[in-house]
Amino acid sequence: MGICTKIGIVGMGHVGAHVANSLVLQGIADELYMTEICSGERDRSKKLAAEVQDLGDSLAFCPHNVALHNCGDDYAQLAQCDVIVNCAGDVSLSSKDRDGELFFTTDTAKTFIKTIADAGFHGIWITIANPCDVVATEIWKESGMDPRRIIGTGTALDSSRLKYVLSRVTGYDQHSITAYMLGEHGNSQFAAWSNVYFGGKPLSQLAMEQPERFAFDYAELEAEARKGGYVTYAGKHCTEFAVADAACRLVRAVISNEHYITACSTLLTGEYGEEGFFISLPCVVGADGVEEVMRLDLSDAEIDEFRKSCAHVKENLARTHIL
The missing domain is CATH 3.40.50.720 (NAD(P)-binding Rossmann-like Domain)
Structure with a gap:
């Protein structure tokens, strides 16, 4: 720069x-x-x-x-x-x-x-x-x-929404939570529950140790993160603050060459058997853009959700004749 x-x-x-x-x-x-x-x-x-x-x-x-x-x-x-x-x-x-x-x-x-x-x-x-x-x-x-x-920007925003929900129900600071919504920035996105951590400790372990605090309804929280934008839209007929801040966070990561890890939309090159179009996975972002795509150990069910999300993106690409 x-x-x-x-x-x-x-x-x-x-x-x-x-x-x-x-x-x-x-x-x-x-x-x-x-x-x-x-x-x-x-x-x-x-x-x-x-x-x-x-x-x-x-x-x-x-x-x-x-x-x-x-x-x-x-x-x-x-x-x-x-x-x-x-x-x-x-x-x-x-x-x-x-x-x-x-x-x-x-x-x-x-x-x-x-x-x-x-x-x-x-x-x-x-x-x-x-x-x-x-x-x-x-x-x-x-x-x-x-x-x-x-x-x-992809699911950088949706991941923030998921952290916000998890922070609210557990009382932990959002910055201490690792959690990702993956796939399409749309209705087919999903929460990668197998890779949620609080201060480095996996959610799966915490749910067994403290069920009264961590055995919550995963589907309900995932839906809340997925639909958060419509809650905003219903009240003000637009979304603006969070998505703008998500973009600016990426700009700062590029300008400062941070090697910042976040979920964002990038070209698939064989991840989970998919390639040739953009969708969100955790990425390392720096001065050259996406420097690395982080391949998480997703569960079989999560991989299935990811492929369904990919299918929807490919349908839209076909509708617009981009691919």
């Missing part, structure tokens, strides 16, 4: 604006290059100008100054960035169906992926747009980039 950290954002809706604000507040970016979908009935140029103005007005309260660039729909300007975060979507389309944004986000992504690639982008893509695994696969196919340099 250069001395001056440059972050690009595509799409300054609810999530994109929160990504920008979080990057500024955390002092992660030195320069922000912000673009918006500005075509036809979806002309959001005024929204973009408003967000840039609002961010600028907040700089006196932030750790350091950030150069803010309103790039309109000139996506080629993002080619100079170290990291680009793709937030281009329309969450209202997912109000009743987790795949509701499928055609909108994949069609929209076609308007900027190749433009940015042709302009010489060699940084890291972090994509939020849903269905996350499908869009991440599309970025790989359209850009021709090394797939390790493309990261979908």
